[in-house]
Amino acid sequence: MGTQPRRKSNKPPLNPNWANLLKTLPSHGSKPSKQSDDTEESETRILGKRKERSDSQISVNPLTPVNDDFSVTDAIAMDCEMVGVGQGNKSALGRATLVNQWGNVIYDEFVRPIERVVDFRTQISGIRPQDLRKAKDFRTVQNKVAELTKGRILVGHALRNDLKALLLSHPKKDVRDTSEYPPFLREGSSRALRHLAAEFLNVEIQNGEHCPVQDARAAMVLYQKNKKIWEKLAKDQIRLKEKQNKRRPKKKRKLGDDLNAGPAPTSL
Numbered sequence: 001m002g003t004q005p006r007r008k009s010n011k012p013p014l015n016p017n018w019a020n021l022l023k024t025l026p027s028h029g030s031k032p033s034k035q036s037d038d039t040e041e042s043e044t045r046i047l048g049k050r051k052e053r054s055d056s057q058i059s060v061n062p063l064t065p066v067n068d069d070f071s072v073t074d075a076i077a078m079d080c081e082m083v084g085v086g087q088g089n090k091s092a093l094g095r096a097t098l099v100n101q102w103g104n105v106i107y108d109e110f111v112r113p114i115e116r117v118v119d120f121r122t123q124i125s126g127i128r129p130q131d132l133r134k135a136k137d138f139r140t141v142q143n144k145v146a147e148l149t150k151g152r153i154l155v156g157h158a159l160r161n162d163l164k165a166l167l168l169s170h171p172k173k174d175v176r177d178t179s180e181y182p183p184f185l186r187e188g189s190s191r192a193l194r195h196l197a198a199e200f201l202n203v204e205i206q207n208g209e210h211c212p213v214q215d216a217r218a219a220m221v222l223y224q225k226n227k228k229i230w231e232k233l234a235k236d237q238i239r240l241k242e243k244q245n246k247r248r249p250k251k252k253r254k255l256g257d258d259l260n261a262g263p264a265p266t267s268l
Helices: 016-024 034-059 138-149 159-166 193-201 212-225 227-247 255-261
Strands: 075-085 090-099 105-112 117-119 153-156 175-177
Touching (some): 075 138, 075 159, 090 138, 105 138, 138 159, 153 159, 153 212, 212 227
Parallel strands (some): 153 175
Antiparallel strands (some): 075 090
16 A cells, blocks of 8 residues: 655745744734633632632621520520619619520510619610610519529629629529639739620620620620630539538537537427
């Protein structure tokens, strides 16, 4: 089988110098490679998503409830607002708010104090005269708060003030107070809740009138973020107290006690 003769090109041969020059020049007519376009598009898309995700993370408020669960959980945060009675310098309960561990409100009521209100302290409390016209009476709110918090972890900031206004007490072992938690103290002193929220949650609260719902949520989020260490610390304190109680010597009875006590009562 013979070899086919090669077709001769009609184009005249290029001058060697011109051919070398063409090699050194970039090809203006050539389109950029598809791979390069795809890579740039991909990078733009990824960067765009990253930027979007970053912006959305910044805009999310940590105090926003994460679900719609309004059940009474094992941990409850409380915050109260006060009004002035008497001559105005005496505080009385004006509003009581409870949120569950998810930040959802499970109780929020304005309170009609027993004494006449002379200062609504609106600039701080946010309470106005019209808020108390149909408010619950003090005993009703007191009983409901006692019922909801009984046997549960109570979270809040400077809870002693809220409990005092409610004329209630709560077992010390079940109190988680952000004003007393050692890592939140500065040189042994408690700090304002708004400062803790700004530093640890990166959120501003109490700019003007206080919102008890917002304040209760801030305390709860602070507790939840530190729950593991906080609960361990609480257990250690309970154990230490129990050991100290065991080491305390029992009071010795004096010899004259039996004589002074008189004869033992006879059983019928």
